[in-house]
Amino acid sequence: MMRAPRVLHLVSRYRPGESQLDAASAAMQELSPRLGHEVLVTGQHRPAVPPLPRSTLAAIHYLSDGPLGEAARQVALTGWLLRNLHRFTAVQMHDADDQAPLVAMLCKTSGRRLVEGGIPAGTPRQAAAQQLGAYGVRIPTAVAAAPDTELGCDASITDRRFHDAAVFPAGPPLLLTTIDAEEAFNWSHPFSLDARDVVSMRSQHLAHRVFSRHGVVPVYLADYPVAAQDAGRAPLRELLQDGLCDVGAQMHPWVTPPHIETINESNSFAGNLPVALELEKARCLTDTLADTFGTMPRIYRTGRYGVGPRTADILKSLGYVVDSSLAPCWPPPGRRGLPGAWASAPKPYWVDADRTLMEIPVSAALVGRMSGRSGEALAPFLFGPRARRLPIAGGMARLGLLERIRLTPEGMTVPEAKRLVRHMLAGGHRVFSLTYHSPSLEPGNTPYVRDIAQRDRFLAWLDEFYTFFREEVGGRMATWQEVRFGSGATAEQPANTLLDALP
Template identity: 75%
Template sequence: MAAPHNVGAAPMTGSSRRVLHVLKYYRPAFTGEGVFLERCSAVMQELAGTVEHDLLVTHTPRPSRPEAAGFCSTLRRVLYLNAGPVPTVLHHARLAWWFLRNLWRYDAVHFRTHADWYFVTYLLTRLAGRRLVLSATLDDSLPVLINHYRPGLRRLVAVGFRLFHAYVGISPRLHEQNRAAAAVPERCHLIPCGVTVPLATPGTRERVRRSLGVRPADPVLLFVGGLCARKDPLFLIEAMPAVLARHPGARLVLVGPPLEPDYVQKLEAAAAAGTGASVVFAGEQLDPHPWFEAADLLVFASRLEGFGTVVPEAMAHGLPVVARRLPGVNDSFVLEGETGFLMEDQAAYLEAVLRLAGDAALRRRLGSAGKALCARKFGMRQVAARYLGVYGVAEAGVPSPEGPESGLGCTASITDSRFHAQASTAAADPQGVPLLLTMVDAEEAFDWTHPFSRDARDVTSMRSQHLAHRVFSRHGVVPVYLADHPVASQDAGRAPLRELLQGGLCDLGAQLHPWVTPPFTEAIGEANSYAGNLPVAVELEKARCLTGALEDAFAITPQIYRTGRFGVGPRTADVLKQLGYVADSSVSPCWPAAAQRHDPGAWASPPGPYWVDGERTLMEIPVSAALVGRLARHGGRVAPFLFRPGADRLRLAGAAARLGLLERIRLSPEGMTVEEAKRLTRAMLAQGHRVFVLTYHSPSLEPGNTPYVRTVAQRDRFLAWLDAYYTFFREEVGGRNATWREVRFGTAAAAASPLALAS
């Protein structure tokens, strides 16, 4: 069931707890701590789904363009304190005022850097009874911070730092320094930066190496980090002539943003003078993992690190490492001759690099050992669980931190407009002709008035879909059937659909009904009928199971998806990206969940298909629905009261519709008259819409399965509705029927797809 007409997007359940993270510097001038926060917040969200995470950025100015900042889908809000540089006193006054106004929202506050040198916000947090945490991440342990103050103030400053409930050091050196200065050493926690490694896409190594122009046997040395003097990539460039003397085809790839322009000029000059094209400046990469896949070893000459996450990250990719020795930082995991080599001068560096470059077996042995060590010591699930414990917000029943990592990213969102960009449909129809897509929710029949049941798996209504195809054939409609697990796993469902597919009469997508899709680990109920309410790991596994069942049943990998009941969640887009989907249709405007009802944006129709990720790989194609009438432009204020639960008893919505003031309409023959559908279409056309999505449920084609079709006569009217609407759309609107593939890829690419060629 895509959604009865009284439900909408997945409602959040339970009482959320919130953690505020405070960073000085964030996007677009990125920091290692910002990278870690994004990745860790993703895993904390997987372990404790009702804990929300916000970020306050105190020093980086607010970007003029939101898209320039970049976003993380598991940071609910990213807030910038200042739009530009401000005097110090004004800055701290704004910080204190922000805390006074917003501190009540949070259960814990984690200062990831010492951002308040006057201790005002620290005191406010304690007075408010919130948990207060401070991190040391580079050269900012407690004794170092205390020594930054004038000698006469240091005793008072030490007392001020006692306000914190917990101190986190990310390396043994920082941890011991914290313990030496803390009044209560037991408050100090050693929590290293965790490491996550996404699943590699087949062929990535070969693709990236081809772009570098290297042969299979040529060694690729990788550096990842900001291009600045502290990281010392000049050391690596100056050593390259000696490497090239032994390995002429070698490459040194520098992945990272240019943080210090003058220093970068020195790097470029040194590379031009001594190495030719063997040094590659790859620039900042939002996703550095393909570069790890392409490399043979990591080289890292940084002179100062709190932890140096890139080193264990490379090890987690199976790369041996050669790094500058940083006592108390990296000597506990870069084990000499076991996982890599530590060096202190160029001679030691060249000895290690040349040895590894010339011995593939040694690289494999050290890489394998490093990968195993990282899994034991730096798994992000263990790290995230420890942070939740430090914050005091860990939930009962949190999944074990020892479990497998999901590998999900956190760079997309179907519901969060920060990630969205309108998609052009010019390639589907350069003339701007309105396009109509037909999507059928191919699913089991069940009583919509009864509780959900795993036993409701009757898919015999699939045998009646040919009745709709009599209409489709007259109008040139090629629908996409969004099939769920019962349809894919039973002959009564998959046989009729397979016949339609083989005849080129339809396309195939996926629809997730959680209560009938394995694995069955969740309790059955209203809340868990929305996939977006499930723990992320469960949502991922159910989507993966459904995708596999469809592949097995139809020998087609589905590429378009819908969450049953339009129950999209905060990580649904991340799930779909990992599983390779390129389009989604889980948004049904104007039917918001209770928690969203008073948000005016929840009653607005998106302007058309839109991208949900910065890479523009996943497109949302919303179902067509809108508020229609003379009050439509005020709908965001009026609709929450007119369409609230219980309002039907007052018959206000019916009166408003009859008077032409306001009505909400979805483009469907279920519960809507054809005249209502026409009014919706005209209103949406006037708003600039050019892509329309018509949807209904497959069980409606057999009487008695849904509230919309109880008799044969009602089914006849249902089919007549389709015939009349397609005629209207072609003759009055001047539109044409299209497929989702045309909208997503363009007409030419869709025509060349394997499905189109097969038909």
Template identity: 70%
Template sequence: MKGPPRRVLHVLKYYRPAFTGEGVFLERSSAVMQELDGTVEHELLVTHTPRPAGPEAAGFCSTLRRVAYLNAAPVSTVLHYARLAWWFLRNLRRYDTVHFRTHADWYFVTYLLTRLAGRRLVLSATLDDSLPVLIGHYRPGLRRLATAGFRLFHAYVGISPRLHEQTRAVAAAPERCHLVPCGVTVPQAAPGMRERLRRSIDAGPDDPVLLFVGGLCARKDPLFLIEAMPAVLARHPGARLVLVGPPLEPDYVRRLDEAVAAAGIGAAVVLAGERLDPHPWFDAADLLVFASRLEGFGTVVPEAMAHGLPVVARRLAGVNESFVLQGETGFLFEDREGYLDAVLRLAGDAAMRRRLGAAGKALCARQFGMRQVAARYLGIYGLGDAGVDPDIDQAAGPEAAESGLGCTASITDSRFHAPADAIGGGPGDGPVLVTMVDAEEAFDWSRPFSRDARDVTSMRSQHLAHRVFSRHGVVPVYLADHPVASQDAGRAPLRELLQDGLCDLGAQLHPWVTPPFTEAVGEANSFAGNLPATVELEKARCLTGALEDAFGIAPRIYRTGRFGVGPRTADVLKQLGYVADSSVSPCWPTAAQRHDPSAWANPPGPYWVDRERTLMEIPVSAALVGRLASHGGRVAPFLFRPGADRLRLAGAAARLGLMERIRLSPEGMTVEEAKRLTRAMLAQGHRVFVLTYHSPSLEPGNTPYVRTAAQRDRFLAWLDEYYAFFREEVGGRNTTWREVRFGAAQAAKPAMAAAS
């Protein structure tokens, strides 16, 4: 089992929305550190960027569990440093390590507090902030004191050879100095993306596309690239220069626009703006051009190399000479003549571009793999792998292939959420009902989990429910797990239903019966979200592939078995191409979530879990109902805690109309309870309802809810009565998850066609 979390506090001066390269690296490296050791949590304090007005302006990273902004607006220097010290006094006890990614405390107060508290203290040099440079910012009379202050740190990180050697020259203990370059991650390219992007800028297959990625500011010098573009166009009229990055300096951006207009090259220069994910542009380009005059490392250059692009970059001594190898992985230039010579050679020679690109890609894999870099940081933090879960096979070390998981979405973290436009929500519209069936193996719910529990013969009885479905126009989605997909007894009956257009297909992950089997079987690991992100990803990938092989269609809606959603589940689903999830069951929290008030809140309905609005959560309908329901966050953890049944408190509270916990399901709920739930949720403004049950309940003896044939008859009668109630009393109608996710146009598509 995992031990208690160890926390690292990262401190940055500047973060979203005024993003910096070090902020980008922090997000990406924290994601991989979390994959290497899930017991290490990462939080961020932003000292200088004012707190954004709303989360949509800030953006978030799913592996930064907390982002705190010191100030809501600019304040005086005295007040700023007073607030910084007070913040540390109140919060320092939470952390094991504090990593100042920039020198953020001019007076060393927080550094001293960190040491006095016995926490590990780390300082990074990322641009022009090596120790000699930082010390040189102080008045001569204070430099000896500043030198002593910087020696409070346990470790110093330089991201380039120049910064590393400069710091070593003045550090009291050179062995505390670590050269750790920025790691590089390369997500998998979406099929056809290169062609789509090139068409969007009118670039033909053979037209050279030059790419710049970075903030539009004088230091990065994209003006140099624009002013050289006419000479490139003279030899290659179809060439394009794409500038991807935020406009950091408005006056400078106006100069860029003026230069483009003066040269008459508007069709050849594309200002693509800031991109949350710039990687598709790397895939669309033929070479990277980078004229920045000052970088601590210049991560974008090795990123381009990792994509297989040759690079043409301004020479920065002690920064990029070790990986931009002249004529091997790219070219370094010092003036306009050198730049044009390199660009024109590469633009006219596709074979050279391929050769240099392949060499650069291999070099990046050796030197800048993010897993290697993340492992180095865990060691510097003094955490290493001490917290690795012994219940998980950890054979895959830092040298293993990278998962490519992003960190831009969360099903459980409200910072990422935005309400979805729910159907049935307009004036005069009635509510809608989606039916979801957990298509799974039968197992004894009272016994420990077992990999041998794989009986899926109950799938042969699903036609009994379809007699009810046909009377009410219900087209359910079967959320099938691995035993169903991998055995003919499970897939054959479901395949018939799919072929007849009577249902749709989704995925449901039961970790204990889904390969790869690297974790110990037990209660905690039965929740997919408790597994390391890489294990959860591989199991979800295996399940998705098994369903595609069995049914010839790709599932696009997902559920974690036992509603075991975790902090990286959304990132997993985005990588695998899912567009909807139904892993949230309000008011039924896991043991770890029980005392979180938000776990007892009823979400307002379907919601987006990422800024791009590509993944929608469609929660199961469940709520606290009764006169005390509004106090559920305080009362429910006590009322529904394990063992409370012996005191019969929940039953008494329900009989008195004070509070009852109801899920929209024929399993364990009476139809009258389901009706009360529906009326209560309608009164709160809900318009999308989700009914769910388990497929083994259709054969007596498989679940606690259906032990006899008579109980099965009552189960089916429950469905019949509830569907009639939903239509006749509340004016609702049945629909599919596709209509909720995509709108009415998708709802009419046959399941086999729509899912592909």
């Protein structure tokens, strides 16, 4: 198995008095946590680092050149690289041209790659912060002009240091229904810019026959192809005008302008994109939805649940108040090994100290007698890609020891959904989020509905589950607004701390 590349970003000659968005923090904010990048800063003064989520970066190192200046820096840098260069596959320099001969020699000697690009010496810091992308790839001026400096650094969907539990008044359990309103595409094929088939939106009325019986008002999280084409937006407009649904946003990067990145598996996760590009795509999607439906979307989901270290800051800057991009127990590729990636669904929580953006996770959990910490430790081996050919997970589920369940009619049975709800209720959960994909209502679009009979069973699943939730659980159907604006905020907020990786 090929290891993910680990890149060392070398930032040299830090000078006091510069903006907090100096070359070091620009690199920190752009790097993907799943790639294990690190930053090494050399200079007389410690950089002023803004409060960022710890998960943004594997580590930040600082070397002082001391009173001896350049000579001391050369010696310190040489020693550090000799001790640590073996941990990296490549080195990239930012504003460190004076170190190039030394670093090039050490990279060549050790067989490490020296990556060209980065922030050249003399580049204004604000412009540098906007231009630096993943692996130092520069993005076009039109996108770089959307300043990353407008974003705060005070929110994170995945870093618990920024989180605060949302407190709700007493009452029955609440159930949200969220639908990924998106184009149909072959899930086993590579991602394509040409995937724009939204004809399945014409079949959404079939589910509304079930919704009307149970008082369900779903929120359609629409992506760009749905909002930009009449075949997608017309059915939603009718439902919206009749008060039968609400509309939010869902980001599929590969079909959302601007199209300047390479379309591949990694870039299908919005959080892997350079921050300026993720911001610009989110802005384009938001504006398109507002123009199409006459109101700004305020609830958001990152397609494929691919949140990044700055996704929460982007959503706050665009006026969103709810995110639903967390998929517990189903970590996307590249995040399966991170701490907490296999943890069961947390309750809704605030992702910032201001309590302006709430995360409402999709309901999912590890269920069974071995659930808990022992289950989370076993989950990567039972449910990871390598375990699919083995019958171990099925045997564990049949014995009632451990199973992974998500609240959806796609690939889950009604008895499984009932076990999930009972398990989460026992754990103190009172807000549940059910989800599915809009193309599932047209046979042949998804693996879950291949013919009319399977679609009938899909709709019957919804009917049976809603009946169970209302009659057996005593719950009621709710909208995302009821959850977001009906919650209290009485929990104590832990103080945010600066990254303490700097000595």
